[in-house]
Amino acid sequence: MKAVVYNKKAKPDRLVYCDVEKQAPKPAGLSFEEAAAMPMASMTALQALRNKGNIREGQEVLILGSSGGVGSMTIQLARHFGVVITAVCSTRNVEQTRSLGADRVIDYTKENFAAGDRKYDLIVAVNGNYSLLKCRKALKPDGRYVMVGGALSQIFKAIVIGKPLSLGRRKMLFLAAKTNSDDLKYLLNLASHGIIRPAIDRFFTPETTAEAMQYAAGGHAQGKVVIKWSTTG
Numbered sequence: 324m325k326a327v328v329y330n331k332k333a334k335p336d337r338l339v340y341c342d343v344e345k346q347a348p349k350p351a352g353l354s355f356e357e358a359a360a361m362p363m364a365s366m367t368a369l370q371a372l373r374n375k376g377n378i379r380e381g382q383e384v385l386i387l388g389s390s391g392g393v394g395s396m397t398i399q400l401a402r403h404f405g406v407v408i409t410a411v412c413s414t415r416n417v418e419q420t421r422s423l424g425a426d427r428v429i430d431y432t433k434e435n436f437a438a439g440d441r442k443y444d445l446i447v448a449v450n451g452n453y454s455l456l457k458c459r460k461a462l463k464p465d466g467r468y469v470m471v472g473g474a475l476s477q478i479f480k481a482i483v484i485g486k487p488l489s490l491g492r493r494k495m496l497f498l499a500a501k502t503n504s505d506d507l508k509y510l511l512n513l514a515s516h517g518i519i520r521p522a523i524d525r526f527f528t529p530e531t532t533a534e535a536m537q538y539a540a541g542g543h544a545q546g547k548v549v550i551k552w553s554t555t556g
């Protein structure tokens with residue numbers, strides 16, 4: 324389980340991230356709620372872009388699904404890596420996506436990302452439910468596609484046909500993010516300098532955890548969903 328635990332006896336900057344061995348101090352400039360929203364989404368985004376995506380400055384990067392917890396982090400990190408970002412989201416998220424750093428925003432309710440001639444060095448499919456063949460076609464000759472999320476059937480497809488589709492120079496990859504302290508420290512350092520910031524959609528109380536889970540599972544959160552414990556009681 325990945326969570327953030329607040330030890331009342333510790334100083335406010337001594338927030339501990341679990342799983343227990345993988346932890347880092349909370350930077351002073353981040354609220355506890357923001358810190359709670361950081362670990363999994365930001366590590367997933369980082370590992371998709373850097374480890375699997377081999378991201379390089381100046382590249383053309385497409386982010387499919389830019390407005391949820393992982394997507395909003397992926398844009399900010401991609402910006403930090405100095406790439407040209409095209410992001411795909413629905414109408415209500417266009418402004419948020421632009422403000423997080425996308426150079427070009429495609430509203431998937433109006434436009435098909437695969438319709439034009441534009442080719443990408445890297446496609447990060449946070450929402451991986453798009454046709455794998457269309458994604459492959461949108462890659463440059465040495466491009467990489469990294470699937471992060473999507474329906475189970477689609478993930479299965481990516482794992483099975485990803486290999487044959489990767490026989491040429493284009494690579495079709497699947498990410499299984501792994502938590503680690505070094506990445507966490509790196510990301511918290513970026514957050515402490517204001518380079519990345521978790522987007523939080525809404526807060527729930529422990530009593531409404533089931534509602535929170537249901538809302539998150541709906542697949543349309545605008546950033547992270549945070550369950551907030553009162554520390555005054």
Ligand SMILES: NC(=O)c1ccc[n+]([C@@H]2O[C@H](COP(=O)([O-])OP(=O)(O)OC[C@H]3O[C@@H](n4cnc5c(N)ncnc54)[C@H](OP(=O)(O)O)[C@@H]3O)[C@@H](O)[C@H]2O)c1
Binds near residue numbers: 364387390415449543
């Ligand atoms: N591989 C890994 O290791 C790993 C790690 C963590 C998470 N994940 C997976 O990553 C995915 C994203 O996680 P998350 O927490 O960011 O989810 P989330 O917060 O539920 O994100 C959902 C976002 O996807 C957008 N979306 C829905 N349909 C879309 C479409 N057709 N095109 C583009 N965007 C679309 C939604 O925006 P609209 O409301 O505008 O549609 C929403 O903002 C999940 O599938 C999760 O299971 C994988």
